[in-house]
Amino acid sequence: MKILVNIVVLFFIIIKIDNCIGYRILALFPLNVKSHFKMYERLMKGLVERGHQVDVISSLPLDTPIKNYTDIVLDPIASDHTDEFTYDLLPLYNGLSQFEIIATKAGNDICDGILRNSKVQDIINNPPTNPPYDLIIMELAAGNCFIAFGHKLNIPVVAASSSFWPFTSNMFGNPENLAVTANLFTHNFDRMKFFDRMYNVIFTFYTNYIFNKLRAPQDGMIKKKFGPSTPSLIELEKQFDLLLLNTHPSLEDPIPRVPGLIEVGGLHALDDDSPELSMADKKWLDESTDGFIYFTFGSIAVTESFPLSTIQAFYKSFAKLAPLRILMRVKRPERLPPGLPENIKIFTWISQPKVLKHKNIRAFITHGGLMGTQEAVAHGVPMIGVPLFCDQFTNVDLYVRKNIAIRLEHKEITEKKLDFALKEILENPMYRNNAKKLAIKFRDRPSSPLDTACYWIEYIGRHVEFDNCFGYRILGLFPLNGKSHFKMPESLMKGLAKRGHQVDIISFFPLDILMQNYTDITIEPLVNEYVDDFNYDIFPTYKDIMQFKMYATVFGNDVCEGLLKNSKVQNIINNPPTNPPYDLLIMELYAANCFMAFGHKLNIPVIGVSPAFFPWTSAIIGNPENLAITSNIFLSTTFDRMKFVDRMYNVIFTFYTNYIFNKLRAPQDKMIRKTFGPSTPSLMELEKTFDLFLVNTHPSLNDPIPRVPGLIEVGGLHALDDDSAELSVADKKWLDESTDGFIYFTFGSFAVTESFPLSTIQAFYKSFAKLVPKRILMRVKRPERLPPGLPSNVKTFTWISQAKVLKHKNIRAFITHGGLMGTQEAVAHGVPMIGVPLFTDQFTNIDLYVRKNIAIRLEHKEISEKKLDFALKEILENPTYRINAKKLAIKFRDRSSSPLDTACYWIDYIGRHGKNALRSRTLDMAWWQVQLLDVYAAIIFIITMIITILVILIKHLVKKFHFHTSISDEKKNS
Structure with missing residues (x-):
């Protein structure tokens, strides 16, 4: 009888442990780009494998459903730019026009479309309560309005990103040094000279300004869907608790990173489950x-x-x-x-x-x-x-x-x-020898990108005072209906679900095979013409500044507008789950960042996920940006070692495109405030509330650059933590x-x-x-x-x-x-x-x-x-x-942990330690303060004053000496 009692007790202990160890995660990957989703998909799968329950909102559901992985399938938005990208669209992505496209198409449009989605609305208005969401994981891109889920549900938000966008640093408070880090959308300069740095600075600041201005409509969307008191997008973006970044020092230049920024580059590649x-x-x-x-x-x-x-x-x-x-x-x-x-x-x-x-x-x-x-x-x-x-x-x-x-x-x-x-x-x-050497370096890590990502996701979840033990409920927002874009977030959400978290995924891509802890909130795809039938004749539209206009409008404003009106998204905004409530918001960081308002409305950390490091990412996450060595990723030509003109162009291009991108995304402010309430912060303010950013980079591929801790490289997450069919x-x-x-x-x-x-x-x-x-x-x-x-x-x-x-x-x-x-x-x-x-x-x-x-x-x-x-x-x-x-x-592949584990760890980190656990103080400083321009100006002024005084004094002494000499000469002559 005693043995029987012990067995029964052990049985209930096991049940309790099983219920407590996993988080419920809402994953938001609205960008319907399959390549971008590789990393996120692998991360989600990795979280599921670790016992978490993930609900993934995207337009890219799993082909084979798995336990704890629930697809909330959305209809693709901005499909014309993500599925049928024909050659004639390329001119639209040339120069600054691409920022307008990113901010609107991949930002505002995605926010609008997904927040209007009935499935997303249902999560907003009636969030699950048994258990509630513990974390939100979202792609960090242009449609960051979904961070408002974290605010509304009062749970941490983990961001994941396939790239390190120019605006990321501002969101996470990561130090940005444009003297060494080139804008992602300009020339990838190796060593920038004076004019290279100048161009990098001007281009980055200008493009970030344009990007944020273009995303402004997301503020209106956020306030409309999540309540008038919801902070602006920029304010919400500062509340991201963790960022899983698809980078790795073997590829990117090493740069300082705030603790909330975790590199899990190659997560989709090294943790391959394809x-x-x-x-x-x-x-x-x-x-x-x-x-x-x-x-x-x-x-x-x-x-x-x-x-x-x-x-x-x-x-x-x-x-x-x-x-x-x-x-x-x-x-x-x-x-x-x-x-x-x-x-x-x-x-x-x-x-x-x-x-x-x-x-x-x-x-x-x-x-x-x-x-x-x-x-x-x-x-x-x-x-x-x-x-x-x-x-x-x-x-x-x-x-x-x-x-x-x-x-x-x-x-x-x-x-x-x-x-x-x-x-x-x-x-x-x-070439092959170097590729093999780089592959070794890229894989050389203490843990896999997936393990790193999952660890930090769990870290975020663990250090918040939740009632549901170790498992978080995460809202994932991935509004871009690009299957490739969804690879990474899907892997991430599945990984969280496997790790015991409960994830609700708002996306266009539900799992093909259902899995435990993974709930799909599927929405109708938006902008299909750019993601489903991207014909060659569309390429010219992706040229120079045109592509930025497309990003900001098609993938930003249009997505925000479409999704924020979605009934499912509206339901989450108005009736978020309470048993358990959402603990984190994970969303794709791209152009439709209006969804960051979810984090503000739910008062939860927001984690951004991004397939690439975009030029505007640094500003969002507060990462130091040095345009002297890091080229803008949107430049058609990049350089190994940038000369003066190269650096100058990189700076100008980056600043200008970021300005255009943010300017074009301005409509997202209205969308945010309209959806989440008039008191919701602006898009740019929300973007500074990102608690974590997962980006699909890896140092073995990208130039090693400093990263703030809130930016985590999980590059190759979808590849290294491969769970593909x-x-x-x-x-x-x-x-x-x-x-x-x-x-x-x-x-x-x-x-x-x-x-x-x-x-x-x-x-x-x-x-x-x-x-x-x-x-x-x-x-x-x-x-x-x-x-x-x-x-x-x-x-x-x-x-x-x-x-x-x-x-x-x-x-x-x-x-x-x-x-x-x-x-x-x-x-x-x-x-x-x-x-x-x-x-x-x-x-x-x-x-x-x-x-x-x-x-x-x-x-x-x-x-x-x-x-x-x-x-x-x-x-x-x-x-x-x-x-x-x-x-x-x-x-x-050489990593201390897999990209998925890395992403999950940092997501858990944000979940454990709550909002602002990895947030950089630079997010609360003016850009000129971060760059010490006021200090330099003061120093120059003091030096100038000292020199001026000395010159005046010397002139006076010389004049006096000359006067006395003249008098002496006159006396001698007389």
């Missing part, structure tokens, strides 16, 4: 024994929409690489021009991490997207970067500086240039049978590859055909739109478990648009890349990999058979790229 390759894909990769090049421009860019001459250049260059194969991502293969070489296999979707880690991969052709290039770094894969917009230029330039990538300009892609790049990346062992039997068989090697080719989930110019597609055809017996696994969204002539060695797909493809033993190279999520997966598995950046940060991503000698860059507008041949030959035959990619993969 689906396994299909049997066919695996067979193709395995049979690519001569190696393959993985070619994708990410989930946004539509490769097939590129100019015909560019596609034909790829065809011709790829054809020359036979028997080496090319795995090419095409959204709609049927739109490809005829002439696809036989050695090219096209696909619409594939498990990118699995491709990048495949033994046969030789290079990765990418647009320089941070996620994808981080995956390439993680696996030591050299790259050819073809940046298209935003931070892709900076990313690619970074890799170029690290001698793991070659950069090509999409407007200047020709067969000759492709031939050169391919030959160099494939035959020059420097396994490959289908057919795909796996194809990859396994690719014993001569295969090239993985995809331009991501956004870009419609088949919309590229016929000449470009034909260039790919011709070049791929030359790679036989190597195969190409090519992503095409609508294969029926591809032009005729697809080579026999090219296998197309619409979707595949990319992580499983990139890690396949037969992968030789990755042709990519440079999307951060996909390239991070390639890095994680040491897959060299050929990067064809299309827009935003893809140019930066590719340039980064080029500098690291793991990639070759091609310009999408200049793609020709000759250039492709060269790039393919170089990436496949030059062992430098593969060696460097493998080294970088090792470096990328």
Whole structure:
């Protein structure tokens, strides 16, 4: 009987422990960008694996539901910029216009759309009470209005970010030194001279101002949805309790970080849980024994929409690489021009991490997207970067500086240039050797990015006086309906749910397989035209300042407006759960930061999650920014070591774009106040209330720069903490049978590859055909739109478990648009890349990999058979790229804890210690005080006064002496 009693007691103790150890987490990842979501998805999965319950609000639900992971699926917002990003949209993301786009499309629009969502409204008005939310995890981007959930629910908010945006430091109070850190949206300068620093300063301040001004409407949305007393967005952003950042010192320059900023770079790549390759894909990769090049421009860019001459250049260059194969991502293969070489296999979707880690991969052709290039770094894969917009230029330039990538300009892609790049990346062992070294450095960490992220998430949860023991209830807000963007937050939310937290996720992407503690609050996607059918003709809209306008409006204001009106979002605002209430808010930090008002309204910490480090992130989180060495990620060209003019341009571009971005996001202020109440702080004030920021970077990829502790690098979270679906039997068989090697080719989930110019597609055809017996696994969204002539060695797909493809033993190279999520997966598995950046940060991503000698860059507008041949030959035959990619993969994976664990730790940290646990005091100071301008002015004034007094005194003495001398002379003469 005593034994029986003990057993019963033990049983109830176990039940109690199970109920107490996990937090309930609401995750908000509103940006419907699949590449961005890689990191977040992996983080969410990691939290679920650790026993937490996560409810993920996004437009990217899990393909396979898992226990404790609940998808709250939203309809995508700003889809025109995140799914069907055609070539003609690129001009919109050029210069300062991109900030307007980010602040409005990815900021205000997302906030508006999601806060109006019925599911989100339900959480606001009727938040769960049994148990209530303990934490909120959200992507830190432009739509930070969701931090208001934390305010309303009075729980910590953990932010996660795929990149370190320029406005992040202001939110977290991290010291910002623009003398050494370049704006993410400008040239990625190595060592900035005087004018480089000047430009970096001006550009950063101006673009941040524009960004915040553009996001102002989020304040109105927040106050309307969360009550008039809700602080402004800027005030709410200062309340973030933790930030998980997708960075790593092996990639980025080391900089000071406040404790609330945790680096979990490569979380999606190093903690890879991506689906396994299909049997066919695996067979193709395995049979690519001569190696393959993985070619994708990410989930946004539509490769097939590129100019015909560019596609034909790829065809011709790829054809020359036979028997080496090319795995090419095409959204709609049927739109490809005829002439696809036989050695090219096209696909619409594939498990990118699995491709990048495949033994046969030789290079990765990418647009320089941070996620994808981080995956390439993680696996030591050299790259050819073809940046298209935003931070892709900076990313690619970074890799170029690290001698793991070659950069090509999409407007200047020709067969000759492709031939050169391919030959160099494939035959020059420097790139592969450096990529392998960088991979080793990137992986060298005390814990994995996922473990780091989860630890800090749990830290936040643990140190707040909650009644639900160790488990937090977290509201996750991820309003961007870009599947690639959702990778990271989904991983994060699942990770929190596995760790025992309860997460409610507001997003467009519910889990395919339900999991415990993970509740999806699914909303209807917004801005579909930019995330679902991103055709080549859209690329011009992502050029210069136009892309910032798109970010601020389409991904910012429009998202805020759409989501804040959502009935589900309205319900959360007006009736937040009480049993248990939300403890944290985790939201995507991008352009729709109006959702930070959730944190203010619920009075809970807000954690931002971001797929990249945007130019405006520093201002939000208070991280020191030095534009002398850190280029703006949105520059189409980045530099290893910036000269005077480079630094000057970087400063001017960054300040101006941030100004434009913030100015365009100004409508978010009204949205915030309208939704959360007139007393809600402005968007910029809310952004300063971020308690934590998780960014998808890693020091092995990005230049080491100082980070405030509230900014956590979880780069590659989606890749390293991979929980992606396994490959289908057919795909796996194809990859396994690719014993001569295969090239993985995809331009991501956004870009419609088949919309590229016929000449470009034909260039790919011709070049791929030359790679036989190597195969190409090519992503095409609508294969029926591809032009005729697809080579026999090219296998197309619409979707595949990319992580499983990139890690396949037969992968030789990755042709990519440079999307951060996909390239991070390639890095994680040491897959060299050929990067064809299309827009935003893809140019930066590719340039980064080029500098690291793991990639070759091609310009999408200049793609020709000759250039492709060269790039393919170089990436496949030059062992430098593969060696460097493998080294970088090792470096990328070398961490003390996984990116997911890192993210979860810092989220828990914020949960444990509550709001302001990692908040920097600089957030309460004026920028000129932080920069010590008043001190310098005073010193100069004092010195000037002393000199002036001395000069006057000397003049007086000289005059007096001269007077006495004259009198003496007169006396002598007389």
